[in-house]
Amino acid sequence: MLVALEGLVALGLGVYVAVEAIVGRPESMTSAVAEAGFGLLVGAGLLWVAWGGLFKVERWGRAPSVLTQIFMIPVAVTLIQADRPVLGFPLMAVALVGLGVLLAPPTTKALYGEDG
Template identity: 40%
Template sequence: MSSAEQTPRPTRLAAAAAVAGVEALGLVAGGVYMAVNALTGTAGDLTGAVMGAVTLVALGLIPLVAARGLWLRRSWSRGPAVITQILALPVAWQMLQANSVMIPAGIVLGVLAVTGLVLLVNPATTEALGIRRPGQEA
């Protein structure tokens, strides 16, 4: 067991893992919702609905794997987690532009994405993941 695994997990790292996990659950839940709509016949375009559902579930695997990696302190997991947060920002923006029930979801997604980014670039998080900053000694 390495010394990083013996020290307590920083709260910021646990919170970053939780943010990625919540985003993963949201994507998978959206995919399942679309699949149910497609299979019950309420979707207009069956092929499009099924492809959308499969895409959302597949995209949900990225933050899910990143969340697990963050929780286990794997340095590689920060990259997919950061990319997920960056991609979530324009999606949140588009949701905020709608005149519908998507506005509250866009607010939640935007808050999650910004929070996730702040947590992932925090020095405590990078140190816990074993990522050295430029100019830092080995």
């Protein structure tokens, strides 16, 4: 569920940046389009992993989900160091909770059975 929520947030941010690029006047249209495209791709990818992998209890869904949580940790640290703790601390909490849930024994048992 958390991975799907992360996918929706990334997708929403990608749409937001795309709309702002079209309606507003970004400093760099190239950067705005790249950021929007990245947000849309990451969001769609996370939703696919959540729906096709985790919701259907497929083993392959855990690896990209764990990798996403690991990538969020340095982003959160960067936000905290850039005097954006209001964004950094919640992102860090989500990443750590996500890792905890994805690596927890019940998740391993659900994905790999008794042999996991």
